[in-house]
Amino acid sequence: MTDRIFIEGLEVYAVIGIFDWEKTHKRKLVFDLELATDIQAAARGDDYGQALCYGKISAFISQFAETHQFELIETLAERIAEQLLSQFGVSWLKMKLSKPGAVPNARNVGLIIERRA
Numbered sequence: 001m002t003d004r005i006f007i008e009g010l011e012v013y014a015v016i017g018i019f020d021w022e023k024t025h026k027r028k029l030v031f032d033l034e035l036a037t038d039i040q041a042a043a044r045g046d047d048y049g050q051a052l053c054y055g056k057i058s059a060f061i062s063q064f065a066e067t068h069q070f071e072l073i074e075t076l077a078e079r080i081a082e083q084l085l086s087q088f089g090v091s092w093l094k095m096k097l098s099k100p101g102a103v104p105n106a107r108n109v110g111l112i113i114e115r116r117a
């Protein structure tokens, strides 16, 4: 059994899209994540220093999305996943990236990826 930290409904604002009209303003994206981490050391010592901080992960994703511009949500998801695996010591992650409103008659669209270090 693998422990996981999760983040649900993280709203970020990014310039993203394939059309010219999408390249002039930020729009809302929503991230849902699961990140594998062994919580036992943090729990044993009640030690934040040993914990994978969901706040730091959320801040990184927001900052990255807001300061980079891509056409495809695939590119944004892949770049963020690479950073989470390499910088935050995450061994596995599952990420859902939603682009609400992209298809007017759909409740939601987006992608789901799983990556391993």
Ligand SMILES: Nc1nc2c(c(=O)[nH]1)N=C([C@H](O)[C@@H](O)CO)CN2
Pocket (backbone or CB within 6 Å): 016, 017, 018, 019, 022, 071, 072, 073, 074, 099, 101, 102, 103
């Ligand atoms: N698989 C994808 N399909 C589409 C994307 C995308 O990023 N990945 N993007 C668009 C447009 O930008 C659309 O969201 C405009 O509303 C279309 N399809």
